[in-house]
Amino acid sequence: MLDKENCGEKTDEELVALTLKNQDFFSCIVERYEAKLTRYIRRISAATQEDAEDLLQEIFVKVYRNLYGFDPSLKFSSWIYRIVHNQVISQWRKTKSRPQVLKFEADEDFLKFIAADEDLAGNIERKFTGEEVQDVISRLDGKYKEVLVLKFLEEKDYKEISDILRKPLGTVATLINRAKKQFAKVVKEKEIKF
Amino acid sequence: MENKFSQKVLEKIKEEKIEPKPRWQFLLKDYFIWLTFGISLLVGGLAFCVMLSIILDNDWDIYRYLEISPLEHFLISLPYIWILLLLLFLAVAYYNYRYTKKGYCCNAFTILALSVFGSIILGTFFHALGLGGKIDRTLSRNFSFYQKIHCCCHRKDIWTQPEKGLLGGKIIGIKNVSNFDLEDFSGFIWQVEKNEQTLLRGPILVEIGEEVKLIGKKKEEKVFRAFEIRPWWNQEEE
Numbered sequence: 001m002l003d004k005e006n007c008g009e010k011t012d013e014e015l016v017a018l019t020l021k022n023q024d025f026f027s028c029i030v031e032r033y034e035a036k037l038t039r040y041i042r043r044i045s046a047a048t049q050e051d052a053e054d055l056l057q058e059i060f061v062k063v064y065r066n067l068y069g070f071d072p073s074l075k076f077s078s079w080i081y082r083i084v085h086n087q088v089i090s091q092w093r094k095t096k097s098r099p100q101v102l103k104f105e106a107d108e109d110f111l112k113f114i115a116a117d118e119d120l121a122g123n124i125e126r127k128f129t130g131e132e133v134q135d136v137i138s139r140l141d142g143k144y145k146e147v148l149v150l151k152f153l154e155e156k157d158y159k160e161i162s163d164i165l166r167k168p169l170g171t172v173a174t175l176i177n178r179a180k181k182q183f184a185k186v187v188k189e190k191e192i193k194f
Numbered sequence: 195m196e197n198k199f200s201q202k203v204l205e206k207i208k209e210e211k212i213e214p215k216p217r218w219q220f221l222l223k224d225y226f227i228w229l230t231f232g233i234s235l236l237v238g239g240l241a242f243c244v245m246l247s248i249i250l251d252n253d254w255d256i257y258r259y260l261e262i263s264p265l266e267h268f269l270i271s272l273p274y275i276w277i278l279l280l281l282l283f284l285a286v287a288y289y290n291y292r293y294t295k296k297g298y299c300c301n302a303f304t305i306l307a308l309s310v311f312g313s314i315i316l317g318t319f320f321h322a323l324g325l326g327g328k329i330d331r332t333l334s335r336n337f338s339f340y341q342k343i344h345c346c347c348h349r350k351d352i353w354t355q356p357e358k359g360l361l362g363g364k365i366i367g368i369k370n371v372s373n374f375d376l377e378d379f380s381g382f383i384w385q386v387e388k389n390e391q392t393l394l395r396g397p398i399l400v401e402i403g404e405e406v407k408l409i410g411k412k413k414e415e416k417v418f419r420a421f422e423i424r425p426w427w428n429q430e431e432e
Contacts, residue, residue, distance in 0.1 A: 020214065023207060030200035053199065060203045061212060068217040071295055166298035 007031070012076030016067055023064075030060050033077075036154075037084055043149045045088050059087050078163035081154070085146075085164055139186045144179035151176055227293050234287035235309065239316025240329065241280040246317060247326025248273040253424070259359050259409065260352070275343050284309050331427055350379040356412040361386075362426060365404045374400060376408070376418075385417045393422040 007015065007028035015032075018025040034056065041052040063083055070079055137145060150156045150164060161172045206212070249272075257267035287309040291297045297305070320326060333340040341348055353362030361384065367375035369385075376384045386408065388400075398406065405426035410419045 024204065026207065027200035027204050030203050034199050057199075057203055057206065061206060064203075064207055065212060065215055066220075067214040069215070069220040073295075162299070168299055168301045170301060 013072065016070055016076060019064075020067055026060075026064055029063075033080055037080070040081065040084060040149070040154060041088060043153055044085070044146060045092070055087065055091060056084075059084055062087065074163050075160060078156075078160045081150075081156075081160075081164045082166070136183060136186050136190065140179065140182050143175060144182055147172065147175045148179050148183070224295065227290050231287055231290035231294065234283045234290060235312045235316060238280055238283035238287060238309070238313035239320055240325065241276050241283060242313050242317025243320035243326035244329050245273050245276040245280060245326075246321045247330055248276065251327065251330075251427070253407070256352070256360060256409070260355075261358070280313065284313060287312070327427065353407050354379050356384075356418055359409055359411055361408045361410070361412075361418050362406065365400065365402055365406060368400070368402060376406070382416060386420050387413070387417070388420045388423065392420050395422055395424045398423060398425045 007025075010018070010028070012029070012032070015025055015029050019029065037056055037059070038049070038052050041047055041055055042049070045052075047055060063080055066083070070076065137148070140148070146165065147161060150161045156164065158169055158172050158176075161167075161176075162169045165172065167175070252271050254264075254267070254271070257264050260267060262270075284306070288302075288305050291300075291305050291309070300308075317326075341350060350362065353360050355361075356378075361376070361378060363376045363378035363384070365374050366377045366383070369375065372387060372389055374386050374388075376386050378384060394400075398404070400406075400423065407424040407426055408418060408420045409422040409424070411421070413419050
């Protein structure tokens with residue numbers, strides 16, 4: 001019988017090893033990542049809550065199928081985020097309906113993280129409303145939105161973003177830098193006072 | 195309380211009897227990518243060594259007989275088919291390396307530089323073993339179209355211009371120390387004259403069966419005065 005009480009004490013890697021012996025342990029992984037990944041899917045796609053949950057179910061089945069392919073040199077969270085990222089892109093390709101406007105939850109955290117960023121903090125004089133943030137973000141290029149979401153909302157470090165997007169560290173740093181510049185430029189163009 | 199979503203996922207896995215793919219499938223995929231990367235580097239190395247062999251074996255000084263500029267001669271002498279093959283396999287090597295587990299950690303420039311460097315090192319090693327010349331000779335002898343495509347100029351055509359002082363072919367008879375018969379690449383028999391001033395460039399033996407290149411002057415119909423004799427193939431690579 002699965003002792004779920006102990007799930008919380010296990011690391012991701014331990015849960016993977018346990019799942020390979022007893023599939024019931026997979027529910028621990030699902031529970032640990034369900035909320036985070038649903039949010040992530042909704043942040044990088046225009047999916048509704050229901051669509052995001054359907055997609056997430058497919059993703060977890062895929063994760064289960066590919067458990068032996070988990071590369072232990074990566075963090076499990078980077079590996080699972082990579083699968084989600086690829087699956088969302090694959091979904092866009094299937095439906096050929098990549099959203100032109102990235103739906104961005106009016107998340108206060110975003111402003112908090114942007115404001116905490118040394119390059120932008122000095123420029124920010126007032127708080128944005130959720131709508132303003134959403135509007136600015138929606139005007140950024142897709143590649144910049146992705147890194148901003150991972151950096152400021154998912155709180156991933158450069159190495160994790162590099163592993164998730166399969167891009168060199170230098171490219172990730174450049175993308176984040178350019179994303180911040182584009183963010184500031186869009187704000188200026190909209191004459192939002194910093 | 196049981197999480198509904200995780201239960202749903204687990205039920206789906208159980209109902210559809212989904213199993214994790216075996217580890218060997220992932221290992222096989224990894225090995226295949228590395229193998230393809232290795233083969234691409236190897237073929238790139240071979241292309242580079244043949245290219246090197248053709249370039250080193252080319253007669254860069256004959257442009258004046260062809261009445262063209264050194265640049266034109268350079269451009270028509272480049273082994274384009276091998277250059278293209280090298281570029282193609284560099285691209286395949288690059289593509290494969292990107293798809294190795296850690297391939298994304300390096301930037302495009304580093305991967306390309308590594309692939310180019312790998313092909314050059316391998317190619318130089320193969321060239322030192324004489325592989326480039328052997329491949330070029332084997333293809334030339336067995337596939338007539340190869341000579342036509344391996345660069346812009348057909349090498350045999352270049353050396354079948356006796357009016358310009360260039361004649362190539364096979365020695366088919368030795369009359370005496372100053373005369374031998376040569377069958378050119380069009381099948382005509384030439385009487386070739388040489389003397390002690392005739393320069394033998396490169397390790398060459400004037401004997402029956404040898405393929406040679408002659409620089410000289412057409413004296414009369416099917417009589418050629420040789421100022422210089424060169425081996426058709428670089429003998430050091432035999």
